[in-house]
Amino acid sequence: MVRTWLFKSEPYEFSIDDLKASPRGTSGWEGVRNYQARNLMRDEIGKGDVVIFYHSSVRPPAAVGLAEVVREGYPDRTDGSSPEDPVRWIQVDVRYRTHFEEPVTIDAMREMKGLEELALLRRGNRLSIQPVTPKEAKTIIRAGGLDPARFL
DNA sequence: GCCAACGTTGGC
DNA sequence: GCCAACGTTGGC
Numbered sequence: 001m002v003r004t005w006l007f008k009s010e011p012y013e014f015s016i017d018d019l020k021a022s023p024r025g026t027s028g029w030e031g032v033r034n035y036q037a038r039n040l041m042r043d044e045i046g047k048g049d050v051v052i053f054y055h056s057s058v059r060p061p062a063a064v065g066l067a068e069v070v071r072e073g074y075p076d077r078t079d080g081s082s083p084e085d086p087v088r089w090i091q092v093d094v095r096y097r098t099h100f101e102e103p104v105t106i107d108a109m110r111e112m113k114g115l116e117e118l119a120l121l122r123r124g125n126r127l128s129i130q131p132v133t134p135k136e137a138k139t140i141i142r143a144g145g146l147d148p149a150r151f152l
Numbered sequence: 153g154c155c156a157a158c159g160t161t162g163g164c
Numbered sequence: 165g166c167c168a169a170c171g172t173t174g175g176c
Binding site for chain 1: 168169170171
């Protein structure tokens with residue numbers, strides 16, 4: 001079973017539709033400037049991993065679909081590195097897979113059995129890239145109206 | 153290496 | 165637009 005992640009994005013910056021419309025449905029997940037998220041991309045996230053695409057800072061915030069990692073961590077192209085200031089930031093590439101039939105709102109997730117431990121729902125959580133257990137991913141994908149077996 | 157000040161995130 | 169939470173910065 002592949003590993004599963006939740007990637008947050010503000011849709012007016014970069015939405016799942018923007019990802020779908022990208023060449024080959026693929027885009028770099030660049031511009032992340034948080035060390036914890038950077039370390040996940042550098043050390044943990046691998047090719048073929050499943051990404052739950054989450055829209056934040058909109059009403060209602062919601063998981064809206066799925067993508068997959070198609071390239072492992074490499075230097076963020078927006079990292080202004082130089083010999084004196086070597087590469088610090090990392091990006092991965094993700095490819096669009098599908099929209100959910102129904103967005104899975106954060107409120108719905110709070111109500112859902114099996115998501116009690118979901119990192120996203122923890123108070124004060126701001127991490128833009130978060131681990132999701134396969135069980136949690138299954139629950140979210142099913143709530144989105146899709147068959148988890150097709151993606152996990 | 154502590155910690156106050158400041159900046160950012162993101163739900164509401 | 166508010167503000168809680170938390171990450172980062174920089175003076176000491």
